[in-house]
Amino acid sequence: MEISIGGIIGLYGGMTCGILGWWLGRNKAKKNRGLDELHDYIWQKAKSYSWYVTLAAIYIFFTLIVFGIELNAAMVLGSILLVHLGSWGIIGGVLTINMFSPIPFQLSRVKLGIGIIAASILIFTSISIMTNNWLFLVFSILPNLIGLFTALIYTK
Structure with a gap:
């Protein structure tokens, strides 16, 4: 060792x-x-929503194991930690911006942005696992930024 x-x-x-x-x-x-109470409420809601995202990530890893893909315990735990903390931060940021912006987000644009982020992470993580080349995750940065801007930038 x-x-x-x-x-x-x-x-x-x-x-x-x-x-x-x-x-x-x-x-x-x-x-x-x-x-204050609003800060506590927003981040409590964000934590609650991030557990749903974490649960989806756990099910994805279980599905990969069922399909016979060998997964390293450290890689899985690190990925779950990254998914949980990342989704907590992103959701908390979106909720904070939405609470204090004069024009609330359009829910359809937020759903589209979150869908783009989830799809790119799922696709590039699957490709990385199948090829054993983790550099494919770098390619998910651009679609994630596009999804983030789609969710956060609202049109007048």
Whole structure:
């Protein structure tokens, strides 16, 4: 068994940077009186919705296992963590923007944007798993950005 120094630095360095960013953000929001009931409600709703996305990801991984695709436990757990935290952040951002924007989002555009993001992640993750080449996930960045802009930018 060999030890990956870069992996250890990335794992604990990422965690340290995440906790530091969270702590600094909370202190700044507290100074600006941003931690109120509305903030708690929005992020509680976002957490609730992100569990649905996480459940879908778990079912996708179970389906891949049923089809006989070998999956590494660390890769699956990392992907589930990424899906959960990423969807929590994206959904929380969308809910926050929608709550404070003068014109609410058009629900059909938001659904289309989320559909584009979900489809691109599903397609490129499946291709990456089947080919054992994780660089295919880089190709999902552009469709994800298109889906994000489709969901967040509203027309007058």
